[in-house]
Amino acid sequence: MYLADEAWPDIKSQLESTSLALVPLGSTEQHGPHLPAGTDHLIAEAFAREAVSEVDAICTPTITIGVSSHHRQFSGTMWVEPNVFRDYVESFTRNLAYHGIDRVIYVNAHGGNREHLREVGQRLRDDRIMYAIEWMWNDSIPDLVEEFFEQPGPHGGPKETSLIQYLHEELVHDNRIASAKNDGLSNFNQQTGRKFGARVFYDAIDNSKNGVFGDQTDASAEKGMQLFEEATQQLVNLSEWLIEQEFSSLMPADPV
Ligand SMILES: [Zn+2]
Numbered sequence: 001m002y003l004a005d006e007a008w009p010d011i012k013s014q015l016e017s018t019s020l021a022l023v024p025l026g027s028t029e030q031h032g033p034h035l036p037a038g039t040d041h042l043i044a045e046a047f048a049r050e051a052v053s054e055v056d057a058i059c060t061p062t063i064t065i066g067v068s069s070h071h072r073q074f075s076g077t078m079w080v081e082p083n084v085f086r087d088y089v090e091s092f093t094r095n096l097a098y099h100g101i102d103r104v105i106y107v108n109a110h111g112g113n114r115e116h117l118r119e120v121g122q123r124l125r126d127d128r129i130m131y132a133i134e135w136m137w138n139d140s141i142p143d144l145v146e147e148f149f150e151q152p153g154p155h156g157g158p159k160e161t162s163l164i165q166y167l168h169e170e171l172v173h174d175n176r177i178a179s180a181k182n183d184g185l186s187n188f189n190q191q192t193g194r195k196f197g198a199r200v201f202y203d204a205i206d207n208s209k210n211g212v213f214g215d216q217t218d219a220s221a222e223k224g225m226q227l228f229e230e231a232t233q234q235l236v237n238l239s240e241w242l243i244e245q246e247f248s249s250l251m252p253a254d255p256v
Contacts, residue, residue: 001014001018001052001057001058001059002049002052002058002059003058003059003060003061004060004061011058014058015058015099015100015101017056018056018057018058018100018101019100019101019102019103019243019247020055020056020057020058020101020103020104020105020239020242020243021057021058021059021060021096021101021103021104021105022048022051022052022057022058022059022060022104022105022107022235022239023048023059023060023063023089023093023104023105023106023107024041024044024045024047024048024049024059024060024062024063024107024109025041025044025062025063025066025089025106025107025108025109025110025113025117026038026039026040026041026042026043026044026045026062026063026064026066026108026109026110026113027040027041027064027065027066027067027068027071027078027079027109027110027112027113028040028041028064028065028068028076028077028078029066029068029071029074029076029077029078029079029110030071030074030075030076030077030156030204030211031155031156031160031211031212032156032176032180032184032210032211032212032216033173033176033179033180033183033210033212034161034172034173034174034176034177034179034180034216035156035160035161035164035171035172035173035212036164036168036171036172037076037077037078038064038171039109039156039160039164040066040109040110040160041062041063041064041109041110042164042167042168042171043109043137043160043163043164043167044062044107044108044109044110045062046163046167046228047107047109047137047228047231047232047235048062048107048235050228050232051107051232051235051236051239054236055236055239055240055243056243057239057243058101060092060096063088063089065078065079065080066079066080066085066110066112066113067079067080067081067082067085067110067112067113067116068110068112069081070112070202070203070204071203071204071211072203073203073204073205073211074204074205074211082116085113085116086116086119086120089106089116089117089120090120090123090124093120093124093130093132094124094129094130096130097129097130101130102130102131102247103130103131103132103242103243103245103247103250104130104131104132104133105132105133105134105135105235105238105239105242106121106132106133106134106135107135107137107235108134108135108136109136109137111136111154111155113134114134114136117132117134118134120132121133121134125250125251125252126252128251128252131242131245131247131250131251133242135235135238137227137231137234137235138152138159138227138231140230140231140234140235140238141227141230141231141234144226144227144230145159145227148162148218148223148226148227149214149215149218150215150218151186151187151188151214151215151218152214153184153185153186153188153212153213153214153215154188154213154214155204155211155212155213155214156180156184156211156212156213156214156216157188157212157213157214157215157216158214158215158216158217158218158219158223159214159219159227161177161180161216161219161224162219162220162221162223162224162227163224163227163228164224165219165220165221165224166221166222166223166224166225166227166228167224167228169221177216177217177219178217179210180210180212180216181214181215181216181217183209183210184208184209184210184211184212184213184214184216185207185208185212185213186213186214186215188207188213188214192207193206193207
């Protein structure tokens with residue numbers, strides 16, 4: 001069930017059997033010259049809505065603005081401060097408990113949100129209010145990502161390009177894909193932006209002048225479809241596993 005489309009009596013009946021909410025979260029930030037600023041939240045919402053069509057869970061509205069100040073040099077990037085993001089997410093997650101939800105999956109498609117969602121999950125668990133965990137689609141299917149892409153890149157690369165080509169073809173500027181690669185940093189690796197063991201960059205623009213990484217020319221809608229289907233299955237599996245757990249087993253262990 002997608003919460004925002006339903007009326008309260010129907011939501012009430014659904015909540016009688018449902019303990020799990022999927023919360024899609026992304027960003028509104030630059031994704032290079034070829035992809036829409038909404039790339040991350042469009043991807044997150046697509047996964048969450050597809051998964052709840054198969055499991056007993058609700059999908060909440062999407063959180064479309066996240067922690068993105070490291071992309072601010074590119075027009076249209078929006079962001080909130082990390083503490084504001086954490087407090088906002090914590091507040092609505094805490095309040096889902098009022099309706100009987102006691103476990104949440106943050107279906108997150110933006111790396112910059114990650115550590116903050118984990119912190120919120122930890123706070124809620126320490127308070128024994130809610131068990132909330134963070135899931136990112138590409139981490140759920142590492143073998144397929146590796147098989148498909150020699151240069152996947154961490155941002156605006158062929159992974160996200162393929163998914164948006166599949167999900168929202170009309171929003172992709174195909175005629176800018178070659179320049180996305182040529183003007184960006186196609187060969188991102190573990191040494192990028194590091195000196196003597198230290199990470200010496202803060203912003204995307206420090207490493208890539210058009211803001212993207214990886215080889216976008218390796219993307220296709222066909223790959224996007226397979227990535228979407230396989231990662232959705234992982235999210236369904238995770239949801240089913242989580243629904244089966246006793247709440248007490250998800251809470252912090254007692255002192256020894
Ligand atoms: Zn992204």
